[in-house]
Amino acid sequence: MPQLKDAVAELEAALGRLEASVDSLSDSHSPQRLVRAEAEALRRDRAQLAMDLDASRAREKELEALADEASRALGVAIAEVKAAMQAQPQKH
Numbered sequence: 793m794p795q796l797k798d799a800v801a802e803l804e805a806a807l808g809r810l811e812a813s814v815d816s817l818s819d820s821h822s823p824q825r826l827v828r829a830e831a832e833a834l835r836r837d838r839a840q841l842a843m844d845l846d847a848s849r850a851r852e853k854e855l856e857a858l859a860d861e862a863s864r865a866l867g868v869a870i871a872e873v874k875a876a877m878q879a880q881p882q883k884h
Contacts, residue, residue: 800842800845803837
């Protein structure tokens with residue numbers, strides 16, 4: 793998760809730098825179409841990364857809920873085994 797978060801942050805920073813470059817190139821003779829196309833590609837990549845991050849976070853929450861449920865079930869089972877063992881007469 794941290795890697796995906798870092799990648800999104802890096803992409804946002806790169807997009808900001810690219811947009812600043814586009815603004816500064818508006819007075820130059822560079823092909824603005826190419827720069828704008830690259831900026832749009834970065835925006836699409838960022839959107840995809842954001843969706844992937846959201847999906848990963850949702851999956852993480854699902855897994856945490858399943859782990860909590862399993863932990864509770866295990867706790868109940870342990871308590872039942874202990875109770876059953878205590879209810880039986882001890883043999884010496």
